[in-house]
Amino acid sequence: MGARIRQLHRWTSMIFTLIVVGIFAFQAFAVPPEWLYYTPLPFLFFLMLTGIYMFVRHYRRPGRS
Structure with missing residues (x-):
């Protein structure tokens, strides 16, 4: 899903x-x-x-300490 959002963001x-x-x-x-x-x-x-989604997703990724 994240790759699809990123691609949509680029094309948009x-x-x-x-x-x-x-x-x-x-x-x-x-x-x-x-x-x-x-x-x-x-x-x-x-x-x-989409920019806010990608920004928040980056910092809320599981496994980050």
Whole structure:
């Protein structure tokens, strides 16, 4: 399960980065609609959840002293 979460986290971060770069590129040519700025937020929320999960899982791993 941990490897799957880590892989999802990596792919989601790539999608998030591409969306943010796309928004900045779009700003160079025209003024984007306001809703466009909210498109990366679901990915950011998912990244936050998976990042917190991996952080806590690392320190709560059984067998660590």
